[in-house]
Amino acid sequence: MELRHLRYFVAVAENKGFGVAARLLSVSQSAISEQVRDLEDEVGTALFDRSNRRIGLTAEGEQFLEDARGILRLADQAVENIQRSLRGEVGTLTIGFFTGGTGSFFPQLIKEFRRRFKGVRVQLMEMPPGLQHRALQNGALDIGFTRAVQSVDARVLSSEHFQTEAIYAVLPIDHPLAKRRSILLRDLAQEQFVLNDRKYSPAVADKIFALCAQAGFSPQLGASATNAPGAIALVQAGEGIAILPGGSRLLNNKDVVFVPLADKGATVELVIAWSSQHETPVIRSFLELARKKSRKTDRTG
Incomplete structure (x- = not known):
């Protein structure tokens, strides 16, 4: 599992669709779909309910979204801490x-x-x-x-x-x-x-x-x-x-x-x-x- 998988998953979840997420991230929709599928294979369950026209999260997906956001926040904070350190601010x-x-x-x-x-x-x-x-x-x-x-x-x-x-x-x-x-x-x-x-x-x-x-x-x-x-x-x-x-x-x-x-x-x-x-x-x-x-x-x- 890579941070890229989590960022794609969160983008799809927050924007209720693969197409919107693809435009926001400037990647192809097929690339996002593939990465999300890989993520679901790795965690062992479906994260999105694809039975309706409008994409929604499964119960497992709702739980995973909370954790994914937290991991991404920590990753972003780690990068910011390094940048601040390089600037002599910490x-x-x-x-x-x-x-x-x-x-x-x-x-x-x-x-x-x-x-x-x-x-x-x-x-x-x-x-x-x-x-x-x-x-x-x-x-x-x-x-x-x-x-x-x-x-x-x-x-x-x-x-x-x-x-x-x-x-x-x-x-x-x-x-x-x-x-x-x-x-x-x-x-x-x-x-x-x-x-x-x-x-x-x-x-x-x-x-x-x-x-x-x-x-x-x-x-x-x-x-x-x-x-x-x-x-x-x-x-x-x-x-x-x-x-x-x-x-x-x-x-x-x-x-x-x-x-x-x-x-x-x-x-x-x-x-x-x-x-x-x-x-x-x-x-x-x-x-x-x-x-x-x-x-x-x-x-x-």
Whole structure:
């Protein structure tokens, strides 16, 4: 039994005749009659009462019609599901992000994607950039909002610039330089620095060391943190000053101030990354929307 048999049978049953069904399906009446006969032979009973001029269903035919319609609906739904999957409209998507690095655009982007792609189950995972890169490679994440991908990972990960963030000095509110509108890194050469562990954010750590070298000094390192909230907490505790990207300003409180660095090149990238090996239509749908969002939100502050 094939779907063709069921479609012919349903067309004849719903249109009360072989001729009308043949015209609707653009096939010959003899072809439909032959296929329906084959179907009746297979199920072992007559499905149509042919004793009258007007074709009608037998009792068995009435029962079979219900089941045939259900099978055809499922078949059509299966095809539609495949088409939706190919268009990236159904499936699952696991997105990595890190605290202090997503700004206000991130929740807006997620909400818009969920609204447009209701058939996609979105899961969000908070994860430092360094760990995101590993998770993208092993398939634990599909998309990562992260920092620039290191060269060792760039062989297997694709990434695109999403946003440019200015870098800020995070100072205690009573620090002598706290009221400056901007600050040069060389003015902080004698300070003790609180930095994020390079293991968790290598791109930012490398950029800070490069800026310090450009300013002519090596930073005095104090306590380290695994993320921006931890670094801010250490500044509050008097452990030193921190250097953080602008997205961390969303975590600001009354005990610290963010002063932009005036040094040339004091910016860092936020990128969107994914594994080409694990790329799916759902990932491509998200990337397309994210790219549109990126063109509207790229900033240097």
